[in-house]
Amino acid sequence: MRRYNPTEIEQKWQNKWEADGTYAVDFNDTTRPKYYSLSMLPGITGAGIHIGHGRTFQFADIKARFKRQQGYNVYHPIGWDSFGLPVENYAIKVGKTPRVAHDEAKVHFKEQLKRLGFSYDWTKEISTADPEYYKWTQWIFAQLYKHDLAYQKEQPHQHLACPYHSTVQVSHEAFHSLEL
Numbered sequence: 001m002r003r004y005n006p007t008e009i010e011q012k013w014q015n016k017w018e019a020d021g022t023y024a025v026d027f028n029d030t031t032r033p034k035y036y037s038l039s040m041l042p043g044i045t046g047a048g049i050h051i052g053h054g055r056t057f058q059f060a061d062i063k064a065r066f067k068r069q070q071g072y073n074v075y076h077p078i079g080w081d082s083f084g085l086p087v088e089n090y091a092i093k094v095g096k097t098p099r100v101a102h103d104e105a106k107v108h109f110k111e112q113l114k115r116l117g118f119s120y121d122w123t124k125e126i127s128t129a130d131p132e133y134y135k136w137t138q139w140i141f142a143q144l145y146k147h148d149l150a151y152q153k154e155q156p157h158q159h160l161a162c163p164y165h166s167t168v169q170v171s172h173e174a175f176h177s178l179e180l
Contacts, residue, residue: 010115010117013117014114014115014117017119018122021123022119023074023076023119023120023121023122024121024122024123024124025073025074025075025076025121025124026073027075029073031073032071032072032073033071033072033073034072034073034074034075035064035067035072035073035074035075036074036075037060037061037063037064037067037074037075037076038060038076038077039056039057039059039060039061040056040081041078041079041080041081041126041128042057042080042081042109042113043080043081043082043084043086043087044080044081044082044087044090044101044102044105044106044109045086045087045089045090046090046105047105047108048105048108048109048112049109049112049113053113054116057113057116057118058118060076061076061118061119061120064076064119065119068119074119075121075124076118076119076120076121077120077121077124077125077126078113078118078120078121078122078125078126079125079126079127079128079133080102080106080109080125080126080127080128080129081128082098082099082102082127082128082129083128083129087101087102090102090105099129102129
């Protein structure tokens with residue numbers, strides 16, 4: 001038996017899955033039950049993915065594959081969380097605007113995620129920086145606000161300085177910062 005060569009074997013099958021559109025969802029397919037599998041959208045906060053990305057994304061991927069085997073029409077999207085202080089701090093670190101730093105780093109992130117072989121529908125890749133995306137999040141928020149489901153409230157809580165993110169966080173969000 002030939003020795004398993006992951007570089008050769010994995011790339012061969014990933015190329016076939018992409019060419020065949022194995023993980024592309026057909027939203028018009030009404031013959032199968034629908035299943036939506038979303039993990040977090042990775043924020044581009046460095047030069048590439050880290051172990052936390054792989055660990056986090058594998059669970060949603062396992063469930064998406066399981067549902068496909070059960071006959072579901074699975075939408076397992078991928079995209080990029082393009083807003084927030086971590087992205088802005090990365091841009092400052094590399095001396096570029098947030099959009100430029102994000103778009104340049106995204107190329108490497110995408111290559112790395114594809115090498116992991118997750119069953120994402122790459123034909124429907126999204127970005128929270130895309131006006132076609134954030135116009136809907138703004139619309140949803142406006143609807144929530146209009147119906148008194150979103151509001152601003154003073155709330156006592158303990159803030160801890162987070163030197164890693166150059167910001168402050170409430171105590172339950174800052175546990176990892178204390179380990180740096």
